[in-house]
Amino acid sequence: xxxxxxxxxxxxxxxxxxxxxxxxxxxxxxxxxxxxxxxxxxxxxxxxxxxxxxxxxxxxxxxxxx
Numbered sequence: 661x662x663x664x665x666x667x668x669x670x671x672x673x674x675x676x677x678x679x680x681x682x683x684x685x686x687x688x689x690x691x692x693x694x695x696x697x698x699x700x701x702x703x704x705x706x707x708x709x710x711x712x713x714x715x716x717x718x719x720x721x722x723x724x725x726x
Contacts, residue, residue, distance in 0.1 A: 685697070
């Protein structure tokens with residue numbers, strides 16, 4: 661891929677990583693491994709959501725103080 665735009669590069673590399681993860685997931689066979697992965701994904705999504713909320717709250721506080 662030939663581009664200098666950071667947004668395009670980020671999308672390309674993120675998609676590439678997602679495909680690697682999906683190919684590795686196909687190797688998982690036991691229920692325990694699948695549930696462990698599901699739990700890890702939900703925890704990561706929860707942390708990401710909390711970080712976004714904290715960032716939004718900080719922005720609102722900054723906006724109110726300005």
